[in-house]
Amino acid sequence: xxxxxxxxxxxxxxxxxxxxxxxxxxxxxxxxxxxxxxxxxxxxxxxxxxxxxxxxxxxxxxxxxxxxxxxxxxxxxxxxxxxxxxxxxxxxxxxxxxxxxxxxxx
Amino acid sequence: xxxxxxxxxxxxxxxxxxxxxxxxxxxxxxxxxxxxxxxxxxxxxxxxxxxxxxxxxxxxxxxxxxxxxxxxxxxxxxxxxxxxxxxxxxxxxxxxxxxxxxxxxx
Numbered sequence: 001x002x003x004x005x006x007x008x009x010x011x012x013x014x015x016x017x018x019x020x021x022x023x024x025x026x027x028x029x030x031x032x033x034x035x036x037x038x039x040x041x042x043x044x045x046x047x048x049x050x051x052x053x054x055x056x057x058x059x060x061x062x063x064x065x066x067x068x069x070x071x072x073x074x075x076x077x078x079x080x081x082x083x084x085x086x087x088x089x090x091x092x093x094x095x096x097x098x099x100x101x102x103x104x105x106x
Numbered sequence: 107x108x109x110x111x112x113x114x115x116x117x118x119x120x121x122x123x124x125x126x127x128x129x130x131x132x133x134x135x136x137x138x139x140x141x142x143x144x145x146x147x148x149x150x151x152x153x154x155x156x157x158x159x160x161x162x163x164x165x166x167x168x169x170x171x172x173x174x175x176x177x178x179x180x181x182x183x184x185x186x187x188x189x190x191x192x193x194x195x196x197x198x199x200x201x202x203x204x205x206x207x208x209x210x211x212x
Contacts, residue, residue, distance in 0.1 A: 004159060021185050026131065055181075106130070
C-alpha cells in the first residue's frame with residue numbers, strides 16, 4: 001500500500017506532480033511543493049474542474065477574480081471551476097506542502 | 107473555506123458520509139468513523155471504482171479475495187475496483203478516522 005506522505009524526494013528543485021489514479025473523466029494527482037509558486041505572471045486555466053485539498057504545510061492561492069489571497073492550512077479544501085484562473089502565490093519553504101488534486105469533468 | 111478535519115459531530119452514533127463535490131462520473135466523499143465497522147456478514151459491492159485515502163486514525167479493511175487484513179494509517183491509500191467486495195473490519199474507537207473517498211467510473 002502506498003502513502004501520500006512517503007516517497008517525497010529529499011531535494012525538490014521543482015514541484016512534483018504524480019498521477020495516482022485515473023478514469024476517463026477523472027484524474028487523481030499528488031502535488032508536492034516546498035516553497036514553489038506559479039511563475040510570475042502565469043495563471044492556471046484548466047479545461048476540467050479541480051477539487052483540491054492541502055494535506056500538509058501551508059500555502060496561499062490567488063484567484064484572478066478575487067483581490068484577497070486564499071490562505072490554506074492542512075485539511076482545507078476548495079473547488080476550482082474549469083477556466084477559473086488561479087495561481088499558487090506562496091508555499092511554505094520549510095515544510096513539504098502535500099496537495100491532493102482531483103481533476104474531473106463536470 | 108472548509109476543512110476536512112472540522113465539522114465532525116461530537117457524538118457519532120453512526121458513520122458519517124458527506125458528499126463534498128461531484129461530477130457526472132465522479133463523487134468525492136468524506137467519511138468519518140469512530141469504532142464503526144461494516145455490519146457482520148455484509149460487503150461493499152460498488153458499481154464504480156473507488157480510490158480511498160485514510161487521513162486520520164487507523165483502520166483495517168478486509169477484501170473477499172484476500173485472507174489477510176489490510177491495516178491502514180494516515181496517508182495510506184488504495185484503489186478498489188468496481189465490484190471488488192470489501193468491508194471495514196475495524197476502525198479506531200478512540201480517534202476520528204477521516205477518509206476521503208473518490209468514487210468514479212473507469
